Amino acid sequence: MKFILSAIILIISCQFTLAQNLVADSSFEKNKFIPITYSAIDASYSWSSPSRGTTDLFCTCTKKDLKISRVNVPNNAMGIQEARSGKCYAGIFAFSHGYYREYLQTTLSTPLESNKEYILSMYISLSDYSPIAIDKIGVCFLNKNVKYEHSDIITDLRPLYIPLEEEVGMETNEWHQISIIYKAKGGESTLLIGSFVPRRLWQTGNTVPPGISSPINKKIERDAYYYIDDVSMFEYKREKIDTAEVFNPYFANQQVELPDTEFVEPVTIEKMPSDVMMAFKNVLFQSGESILSPVSFPELDVIAAYLKVDPKLKIEIYGHTDNAGDEAKNLELSIKRAAAVGNYLIAKGVIATNVSSGGYGSTKPIESNETPEGRKQNRRVEFILKK
Numbered sequence: 387m388k389f390i391l392s393a394i395i396l397i398i399s400c401q402f403t404l405a406q407n408l409v410a411d412s413s414f415e416k417n418k419f420i421p422i423t424y425s426a427i428d429a430s431y432s433w434s435s436p437s438r439g440t441t442d443l444f445c446t447c448t449k450k451d452l453k454i455s456r457v458n459v460p461n462n463a464m465g466i467q468e469a470r471s472g473k474c475y476a477g478i479f480a481f482s483h484g485y486y487r488e489y490l491q492t493t494l495s496t497p498l499e500s501n502k503e504y505i506l507s508m509y510i511s512l513s514d515y516s517p518i519a520i521d522k523i524g525v526c527f528l529n530k531n532v533k534y535e536h537s538d539i540i541t542d543l544r545p546l547y548i549p550l551e552e553e554v555g556m557e558t559n560e561w562h563q564i565s566i567i568y569k570a571k572g573g574e575s576t577l578l579i580g581s582f583v584p585r586r587l588w589q590t591g592n593t594v595p596p597g598i599s600s601p602i603n604k605k606i607e608r609d610a611y612y613y614i615d616d617v618s619m620f621e622y623k624r625e626k627i628d629t630a631e632v633f634n635p636y637f638a639n640q641q642v643e644l645p646d647t648e649f650v651e652p653v654t655i656e657k658m659p660s661d662v663m664m665a666f667k668n669v670l671f672q673s674g675e676s677i678l679s680p681v682s683f684p685e686l687d688v689i690a691a692y693l694k695v696d697p698k699l700k701i702e703i704y705g706h707t708d709n710a711g712d713e714a715k716n717l718e719l720s721i722k723r724a725a726a727v728g729n730y731l732i733a734k735g736v737i738a739t740n741v742s743s744g745g746y747g748s749t750k751p752i753e754s755n756e757t758p759e760g761r762k763q764n765r766r767v768e769f770i771l772k773k
Contacts, residue, residue, distance in 0.1 A: 411492070416431045418431065421443050433491065436540070437488075444476070482608060491532070494576065506565060506566050509614070510614055512554060517590055520587060524546065528577075529574055541687060561616075662770065664769060666682075666767050694735055703727050703743040716747040720747050727769075
């Protein structure tokens with residue numbers, strides 16, 4: 387069995403060794419100058435930020451600049467990490483304050499050809515000082531470079547997601563290879579990488595050491611920061627493997643199991659039912675307040691994207707409370723919380739006339755208010771989609 391598996395690995399390795407890497411500067415080495423401070427991705431000849439998010443470039447600096455550099459390799463303001471190859475790598479805030487995100491963009495050497503499959507691979511590392519880890523990273527294959535005049539989450543693209551939970555998790559020491567296979571529509575010439583709508587966030591317990599100046603927030607656990615290196619993209623050919631030359635009679639009756647390869651088509655947003663009342667799962671507020679908690683943003687971003695796809699779709703939002711306290715204040719609070727959700731969706735580009743909101747206070751409980759768990763269930767925000 388080892389003979390056959392070795393042959394399989396060798397054949398696949400040779401295929402990618404001989405193929406052309408469509409990412410011109412895969413390891414961020416071709417730069418106009420060696421950066422010494424943040425937000426210097428524009429120093430790269432090949433890579434850029436598609437938005438006003440200030441993506442970072444890290445490089446081994448000269449001895450002269452060692453004391454003043456914030457983006458040195460391996461020791462920098464985000465952590466300690468050697469480059470996987472060469473002397474440089476990039477870094478992004480994949481989750482941060484408000485809606486802030488950072489992205490990477492590069493032009494491919496040649497446009498992708500229709501119906502051909504390509505494998506995108508990159509190495510990623512969670513920074514040592516990152517207090518938060520996310521569950522997935524997104525990639526987009528576009529027909530041209532894009533430019534956004536904001537630093538918020540990009541919501542008008544439909545990324546393919548690569549899971550990070552099992553391969554990367556909360557580990558900070560090593561580089562982890564992640565990859566995805568993509569069937570091209572044809573003409574895609576731009577690769578965009580970043581965080582769009584993570585579903586899960588983990589508190590890592592990591593902190594910025596005393597005495598180190600870092601953009602990572604030291605007081606609030608809100609930032610997820612990742613290093614990225616060795617980004618490659620090759621044409622992927624599914625070839626039948628001839629194992630005749632490595633045949634061994636011992637394995638004559640053994641069935642060889644080849645590793646499954648996930649086939650990924652461009653994703654669409656999952657269809658949601660109309661005229662059905664649904665409750666938000668992670669839309670949270672501070673006690674007695676109508677200010678949205680940041681943990682609410684990913685779920686609301688999904689709803690916003692869904693509504694933007696279909697401009698005829700309308701959403702009605704209703705707030706509810708438990709029966710604790712004055713009912714008049716409960717009613718006012720439920721109205722304000724529903725309005726806060728609606729205002730968030732409008733701020734993310736949903737047509738304002740498609741959004742309406744209201745509140746019922748404690749008049750429509752779904753559980754008994756006699757128990758803490760029941761009161762928790764009653765403090766909710768619901769929505770219904772209508773054509």
